[in-house]
Amino acid sequence: MQQWGFPVDISTTGYRVDRLFWLALWLTGIAFALVVGALTYFLICYRARSDRRAYYTHGDSHGAISLTGGLALLVFLLIDVNLAYHDHAAWQAVWGAPPSAKEALRVEIMPEQFAWNIRYAGPDGVFRTADDVTTINQLHVPINRPVIVQLSSKDVIHSFFLPNLRIKMDAVPGMVTSLYFQAKTSGTYDIACAEHCGFGHYRMRGFLVVESREAFTTWMVGQSKARPPDSSWGWNWGGAA
Amino acid sequence: MEQSQPRSFWRRDVFSTHHKVIAIQYLLTGVMFLAVGGVMALLIRWQLAAPWQPVPIIGKLLFREAGGAITPEAYPMLFTMHGSIMVFFAVTPILLGALGNYTIPLEVGARDMAFPRLNMVSYWFLFLGSASMLASFFVPGGAAGFGWTIYAPLSASTEMLPGWGQDLFILGLALDAVSILMGGINYITTIMQLRAPGLTLRRLPLTLWGLFYSAVLNTLWLPIVASALFMVLCDRRLGTAFFLAGPLAPHAGGQVLLYQHLFWGFGHPEVYILIFPVWGLVGDLLSVFSRKPAFGYKATVLSMLTITILSGIVWGHHMFTSGMNPLVGKAFMFLTITVSVPTAIFFLNWLGTLWRSAIRLTVPMLFTLGVVFVFAIGGLTGLFNALQTFDVYIHDTYFVVGHFHYTLAASVLFGTFAFIYFWFPKIFGRQMSSRLGKLHFWLSFVFLNAVFSVMMFVGLHGHMRRIADATAYEFLKPVQHWNVFIGWAALGLGLSQLLFFFNFLYSLFRGTPAPANPWEAGSLAWTVPSPPPEHNYDAVPRIWCGPHEYGVPGLNNGDWLSQTDPRAKALAKS
Ligand SMILES: [Cu+2]
Ligand SMILES: [Cu+2]
Numbered sequence: 001m002q003q004w005g006f007p008v009d010i011s012t013t014g015y016r017v018d019r020l021f022w023l024a025l026w027l028t029g030i031a032f033a034l035v036v037g038a039l040t041y042f043l044i045c046y047r048a049r050s051d052r053r054a055y056y057t058h059g060d061s062h063g064a065i066s067l068t069g070g071l072a073l074l075v076f077l078l079i080d081v082n083l084a085y086h087d088h089a090a091w092q093a094v095w096g097a098p099p100s101a102k103e104a105l106r107v108e109i110m111p112e113q114f115a116w117n118i119r120y121a122g123p124d125g126v127f128r129t130a131d132d133v134t135t136i137n138q139l140h141v142p143i144n145r146p147v148i149v150q151l152s153s154k155d156v157i158h159s160f161f162l163p164n165l166r167i168k169m170d171a172v173p174g175m176v177t178s179l180y181f182q183a184k185t186s187g188t189y190d191i192a193c194a195e196h197c198g199f200g201h202y203r204m205r206g207f208l209v210v211e212s213r214e215a216f217t218t219w220m221v222g223q224s225k226a227r228p229p230d231s232s233w234g235w236n237w238g239g240a241a
Numbered sequence: 242m243e244q245s246q247p248r249s250f251w252r253r254d255v256f257s258t259h260h261k262v263i264a265i266q267y268l269l270t271g272v273m274f275l276a277v278g279g280v281m282a283l284l285i286r287w288q289l290a291a292p293w294q295p296v297p298i299i300g301k302l303l304f305r306e307a308g309g310a311i312t313p314e315a316y317p318m319l320f321t322m323h324g325s326i327m328v329f330f331a332v333t334p335i336l337l338g339a340l341g342n343y344t345i346p347l348e349v350g351a352r353d354m355a356f357p358r359l360n361m362v363s364y365w366f367l368f369l370g371s372a373s374m375l376a377s378f379f380v381p382g383g384a385a386g387f388g389w390t391i392y393a394p395l396s397a398s399t400e401m402l403p404g405w406g407q408d409l410f411i412l413g414l415a416l417d418a419v420s421i422l423m424g425g426i427n428y429i430t431t432i433m434q435l436r437a438p439g440l441t442l443r444r445l446p447l448t449l450w451g452l453f454y455s456a457v458l459n460t461l462w463l464p465i466v467a468s469a470l471f472m473v474l475c476d477r478r479l480g481t482a483f484f485l486a487g488p489l490a491p492h493a494g495g496q497v498l499l500y501q502h503l504f505w506g507f508g509h510p511e512v513y514i515l516i517f518p519v520w521g522l523v524g525d526l527l528s529v530f531s532r533k534p535a536f537g538y539k540a541t542v543l544s545m546l547t548i549t550i551l552s553g554i555v556w557g558h559h560m561f562t563s564g565m566n567p568l569v570g571k572a573f574m575f576l577t578i579t580v581s582v583p584t585a586i587f588f589l590n591w592l593g594t595l596w597r598s599a600i601r602l603t604v605p606m607l608f609t610l611g612v613v614f615v616f617a618i619g620g621l622t623g624l625f626n627a628l629q630t631f632d633v634y635i636h637d638t639y640f641v642v643g644h645f646h647y648t649l650a651a652s653v654l655f656g657t658f659a660f661i662y663f664w665f666p667k668i669f670g671r672q673m674s675s676r677l678g679k680l681h682f683w684l685s686f687v688f689l690n691a692v693f694s695v696m697m698f699v700g701l702h703g704h705m706r707r708i709a710d711a712t713a714y715e716f717l718k719p720v721q722h723w724n725v726f727i728g729w730a731a732l733g734l735g736l737s738q739l740l741f742f743f744n745f746l747y748s749l750f751r752g753t754p755a756p757a758n759p760w761e762a763g764s765l766a767w768t769v770p771s772p773p774p775e776h777n778y779d780a781v782p783r784i785w786c787g788p789h790e791y792g793v794p795g796l797n798n799g800d801w802l803s804q805t806d807p808r809a810k811a812l813a814k815s
Contacts, residue, residue: 173487
């Protein structure tokens with residue numbers, strides 16, 4: 001689904017992010033129009049003339065203070081609380097309901113300057129075994145199936161960004177972070193690094209390939225398992241495994 | 242307090258302890274770096290508009306080895322140095338160093354700052370810091386390339402960025418931090434201790450309140466970022482591992498996120514450090530040029546205090562995608578959007594000042610109104626960034642870059658120009674050309690909005706910041722022509738500033754001589770000649786009212802009262 005101003009949304013939850021933008025745009029747009037409208041009106045009506053003097057007030061009367069305070073309270077209730085409420089609801093949908101490890105495909109991503117090392121558990125479903133599948137910059141996922149990604153980093157901070165799914169998460173050395181998504185449109189999309197990670201940051205591009213279950217299985221079988229399990233990753237999935 | 246006049250050129254104009262001389266030193270340093278940082282911005286926009294193409298005219302000079310084109314290694318240096326130079330060596334010297342040093346003693350009725358020698362040392366620390374920053378361009382490996390946020394471990398490991406340019410950069414920032422800290426202590430002390438009799442806290446110009454809270458924030462938070470920078474330096478050169486972890490340093494056990502907490506703990510207040518003096522100035526100038534008292538003075542000052550407190554507990558909104566616990570993120574989101582309440586009070590009071598006023602559209606007034614307009618955009622777009630779920634998408638994209646350029650570049654730049662156009666006659670005793678000034682305003686206004694609003698638009702499309710070439714990505718192809726557009730608009734913005742430089746230099750030597758009070762302003766500084774004598778005041782002035790007594794009813798000549806006008810005594814009684 002293509003929204004004006006956004007790249008194509010291929011996820012089941014991305015529309016929540018886009019809607020949040022439009023809501024915020026409406027609310028702040030009204031506030032902006034009111035401020036600029038008042039500013040313009042005052043600039044037209046209250047220009048200095050030799051026959052007129054400004055209305056002498058310090059704006060510290062009870063009336064003025066209640067009016068200012070009341071309008072600020074309106075801003076708080078109509079904009080702040082409103083947006084926070086909708087953000088919370090969107091967060092629950094996009095980040096707050098991770099799929100169970102059984103139904104989801106699990107992937108580990110360990111970026112380094114300037115590439116994405118990607119690891120699947122292989123047929124046995126357990127990481128750090130001989131049948132693990134590793135690829136570079138190629139993240140294949142089956143369509144309409146939840147995917148859980150765990151991230152860490154080999155060197156500096158990178159940020160795993162899927163613009164067409166409206167999500168990103170930093171890959172931080174010494175930490176494991178995670179995100180999940182479900183793609184509903186097949187095709188090849190960009191993976192970008194969003195955190196400045198050195199002179200090759202701009203070309204740290206990967207590919208997200210969303211394909212049918214059959215195509216995914218075929219691809220997986222064709223992948224080499226030549227790379228030996230590397231001791232620095234292939235980590236314990238804990239409760240998620 | 243009596244100072245003997247130093248005779249030699251070196252003591253009088255170079256190693257001076259006098260606040261007005263030091264202010265001019267800060268001003269010239271800041272304006273010079275504004276030009277340097279501006280040229281870097283144009284180089285960045287050239288690279289994004291025409292990736293890897295030789296830079297016209299100056300390319301052969303700057304990037305000789307690459308045939309005039311910006312290399313992948315040079316690009317990070319450009320955006321790192323652009324950001325740091327603009328924030329710490331252009332805007333801070335102008336808005337704190339120059340505005341603070343020039344106006345504080347004059348506006349409180351003092352002959353100098355509370356600690357004149359500390360003031361001199363403060364400027365020379367900035368000078369050493371600038372020298373270190375500039376020197377970093379000429380060492381092997383070139384200038385710093387980790388971004389102005391200096392994120393570890395990219396910054397903290399010599400395996401990543403080995404050159405000494407990185408260390409010179411950190412040293413330069415640390416020296417500048419010491420300079421700002423000394424300035425801050427001086428501002429706070431002078432405002433609190435050296436006010437003339439009758440100048441109660443409620444009668445201070447709002448500019449001084451802005452400078453005061455800005456100095457408070459600096460003295461609270463700068464030591465934290467300075468320590469963090471020192472820790473980065475230790476990680477680089479002394480074998481410590483405060484911020485090193487993961488396979489890069491398997492046995493180090495440092496904490497990568499700790500650096501971000503320390504940096505943004507300062508980094509967010511820094512926004513207000515830069516904007517408070519501008520907000521104060523806007524409050525004063527709106528009052529002067531609408532010939533009406535500042536509306537809701539006390540509420541404005543209390544709002545500034547509220548933001549000072551809030552600014553210290555919202556830094557986590559920079560870290561929603563860092564792997565920080567989402568629940569903590571939620572708290573940071575809510576605290577952040579709460580800042581809109583005191584900010585709304587600010588805007589309402591500005592509009593209240595203009596309501597039923599008598600507006601004079603002078604050049605400083607145009608820039609002041611410009612601040613109100615661009616800060617409305619900057620502030621409101623801040624709400625988008627504060628929303629956790631939406632921020633995860635636009636974090637580290639040009640949406641954020643456009644937003645913070647509206648608050649920091651646009652508002653602060655317009656504030657800087659309002660300051661210079663307004664205070665120029667007092668500082669140099671000559672008037673700037675108002676025709677050129679108006680042209681400068683309108684061109685800047687149009688180009689600046691074109692640049693920064695389109696940045697937000699391409700950011701909405703997912704355009705990452707700090708990438709040297711957007712054409713490397715399929716999803717960014719549809720917006721590449723907007724990068725070309727921004728390039729042209731940025732060039733227009735840059736060229737418009739030539740009007741300012743010309744006006745500044747021409748007026749410095751050929752401008753019409755300025756009277757003591759060309760703007761009919763009420764605050765204390767405008768009671769002395771332009772430029773003021775070395776000792777500012779012959780006798781300690783006596784203050785009778787606030788600085789915003791315009792449109793006062795029942796006056797025979799004029800519509801306003803100076804702060805020293807004894808007629809105000811009657812006003813206070815009635
Ligand atoms: Cu990267
Ligand atoms: Cu912030």
